[in-house]
Amino acid sequence: MTAFWRRWMGRRQVVLSLGEGAELRQLTMQDAPSLYELTVRNRERLRRWMTWVDFVNSEEDTRGFIRESLRNFRSGRSLQMGIWWSGTLVGTIGLFRSASAEPEAEIGYWIDESAEGQGLVTRATRALTQYAFEHWxxxxxxxxxxxxxxxxxxxxxxxxxxxxxxxxxxxxxxxHRTLLVYVMHASDFEKTTP
Known part of the structure; x- marks a missing residue:
């Protein structure tokens, strides 16, 4: 994974290269129209797994989400990134500091149905896991x-x-939902990373 910072409107933006025409880019306000359109297109499919989709009813709701994400990034609580493939936003992946007593980070993701099966979420998750261990x-x-x-x-x-x-x-x-919890420890990640 190659991590670098890009300047965006006078601020630094986190960018992680995934190779093969894919990258993770920290979401910015410019991404609101594309992200809202992507959410609407995937709403029915995502609703089963992600209840937040029903609270996104306008581009302004999406701008509010991005605004809050940028605020949380500045305070060190989260990093919300777009998954870009061949220059198109196809999903999101987020890294969040745990509110529990244990110092953990959590990753959540979703991707456009048309981009499934390309290994993008696997590569994005690997990159963000590495970012969490190295930077957080x-x-x-x-x-x-x-x-x-x-x-x-x-x-x-x-x-x-x-x-x-x-x-x-x-x-x-x-x-009320039951969730499976998967964990990766930094020492194990070093052993599984090619």
Whole structure:
């Protein structure tokens, strides 16, 4: 993974090269129209796994999300990135500091249906995991997925994350969900990285 900073409107923007025409770019306000369109296009498919999609009803909602993401980045709490493939925004991936007592980071992701099966989310997750270990210096990165989300589960399993167990959560839409928790420790990541 090659990490570099790009200047955007007088600010530094995190960019991670994934190779083969793909990269992760920190989301900026300029990305709001593309991200909103991508969300609308994938709303029905994502609704099953991600309740937040029903709270994104306008481009302004998307701008609010990006604004909050940039604020959280400046305070060191999260890094929200777009997955770009051949110059087109095809998904997002985020890195979040855990609110738990353990110093962990968590990764969450989604991708446009048309870009599935290209290895983009696997490469993006590997790159962001490495970023968390190198730049945030956390000992553990975790990924939480629903048990029946087979495509999403395949990502941490493919990368060598270990299944830690299950956690039950109440979601914003009032539903109660059981999630699988996968973890990668920094020492194990060094052994699994090519």
């Amino acid at each position: 210096q956390v000992p553990t990165v975790r990924i939480r997925v629903e048990p029946d989300n087979v495509r999403s589960r395949a990502i941490p399993e493919r990368l060598g994350f270990r299944l830690r167990g299950e956690v039950e959560e109440d979601w914003a839409d009032g539903s």
